[in-house]
Each structure stands twice: as C-alpha cells, then as structure tokens.
Amino acid sequence: MPELSVVVPVKNEQDNIQPLINEIQQSLQGLVSYEIIYVDDGSDDHSFAVLESLQKAGDVPLRILRNPQSCGQSTAVHLGVSHAAGRLIATLDGDGQNDPADIPAMLEIAKSFADKQDFLIAGYRKNRHDSKWKLFQSRIANKIRASLLGDNTPDTGCGLKLFPRHTFLKLPYFDHMHRFLPALVQRSGGIVKISVVNHRARMAGVSKYGMLNRAWVGLVDIFGVMWLQRRNRMTAQCTEYRHDQSGA
Numbered sequence: 001m002p003e004l005s006v007v008v009p010v011k012n013e014q015d016n017i018q019p020l021i022n023e024i025q026q027s028l029q030g031l032v033s034y035e036i037i038y039v040d041d042g043s044d045d046h047s048f049a050v051l052e053s054l055q056k057a058g059d060v061p062l063r064i065l066r067n068p069q070s071c072g073q074s075t076a077v078h079l080g081v082s083h084a085a086g087r088l089i090a091t092l093d094g095d096g097q098n099d100p101a102d103i104p105a106m107l108e109i110a111k112s113f114a115d116k117q118d119f120l121i122a123g124y125r126k127n128r129h130d131s132k133w134k135l136f137q138s139r140i141a142n143k144i145r146a147s148l149l150g151d152n153t154p155d156t157g158c159g160l161k162l163f164p165r166h167t168f169l170k171l172p173y174f175d176h177m178h179r180f181l182p183a184l185v186q187r188s189g190g191i192v193k194i195s196v197v198n199h200r201a202r203m204a205g206v207s208k209y210g211m212l213n214r215a216w217v218g219l220v221d222i223f224g225v226m227w228l229q230r231r232n233r234m235t236a237q238c239t240e241y242r243h244d245q246s247g248a
Helices: 017-028 047-057 073-083 100-110 132-149 165-169 177-187 212-246
Strands: 004-010 034-041 062-067 088-091 119-124 161-164 191-196
Touching (some): 004 017, 004 073, 004 100, 017 034, 017 047, 017 100, 034 047, 073 177, 088 165, 100 119, 100 161, 100 191, 119 177, 161 177, 177 191, 177 212
Parallel strands (some): 004 034, 004 088, 034 062, 119 191
C-alpha cells in the first residue's frame, strides 16, 4: 500500500502528461512509497491514449480514471481521492505549472501532525508566472474570498496541496469545492498550514479557465461556504448549550 497518492486531474493536456509524470517520479523516488492517479476529465485530445501507453509500459506506478464527459476539476479530484490507496494525498494541476519538487517539503510539514489529525498544507505561489491580467484577477478574488470566509490563506487557487485522505472525504462535496479547501478544512476543525511553492509557466496548451467562468460561480460558491460555516457554528453553539444544561 502506498503512503502517498498523487492525484492529477487533466483535460486536454496530452503534451504535459509525460513530462509531469517524469518530474513526479524524480521528486518522490526513494523518498516515499507512492502511486500516481490521473483523472481524465472528458478530454477530446490524445490525453487518455498517452496515459494508457505509459501505464502499459509498466515503468510508472500509474492508475487512470476517466470521466466520459467533462465534470469539472472538483469532481475529478474527488474521484481520484475516492479511489486512492494512499493515506496522504497530494494534488497537482495537470498543466505543469505546479512543481512536484515542492512535495517533499510538504511531506516534512505533514510529519508534525498525528496520524488521525485533520490538516491541509496549501501551496502558496508567492512569485507567480502569469499575465498581469490574470494576477489582477487572482488578487481581487483572493481579497474577496479572504474577507468573507476568513480562511487566512493567501492563495487557495494553487493546485498543489497535501492532506490526509480521511480529511478530504469528510468534507461536504460540491462543484468547485477545490477552490475552498482551506475554509472547509478549518470548518471541520482541521489545521491549515502554508508552504511557499515554485510556480512556472504552463508547459504546453492553453488554460481551460477564464474570468467569466470563475467570477460569477465563485461568488455563488463563497456564499454557499459562508452558509456552511454559519450552520457549523450554530451546531457547535447548540451542542455546547445542551452540554451546559445537562450539568455535565
């Protein structure tokens, strides 16, 4: 049984798959027992064929899951984590902008937690290699999210994260949940730590996301997470009240 499962959701990333897998192997070989799980989220290029070829070659501890049509990044990540065998999960974006060489430092941080403890180590792309327009969008989105959710996380959009499998599976599942993992983990009583990570230009291809398909659904999702936070606080207060009234 591997200790770590690296979950990578992809959609139309045929040219980025092998280089990224090579980097994952270089970063983790001899450090930890691991598996790599790629979730093909309805690609209509040669992504699935590339993955099948690498799996058949037998040189990579690779497992492949596939959505016949695109279901979104959160669904792809949830599918990968659900099928993972590792106690710990590392997630990476499939475009190569996340650097697998940052995973060992996250594993070191993870050693400070007990086996059953809930936690999340979130990557922080302190020096991003994106366009000025994309950086502007992210700054605005991060300020709005942080002010409304109070998650004290500078960069929830970074795809590089590390957490126990059991922590993730107890979180409420909804579309776009991957953008709010720090707030959701904190809501469940878990601890969030930040790890500064490398950020690179996309290896090949083009981004699948733009301002319009982030902004409006993002606002709706923030209000949904705020509702979850409020409901959790109310439940905790009522539990404490019942405890006090019992005289225990």
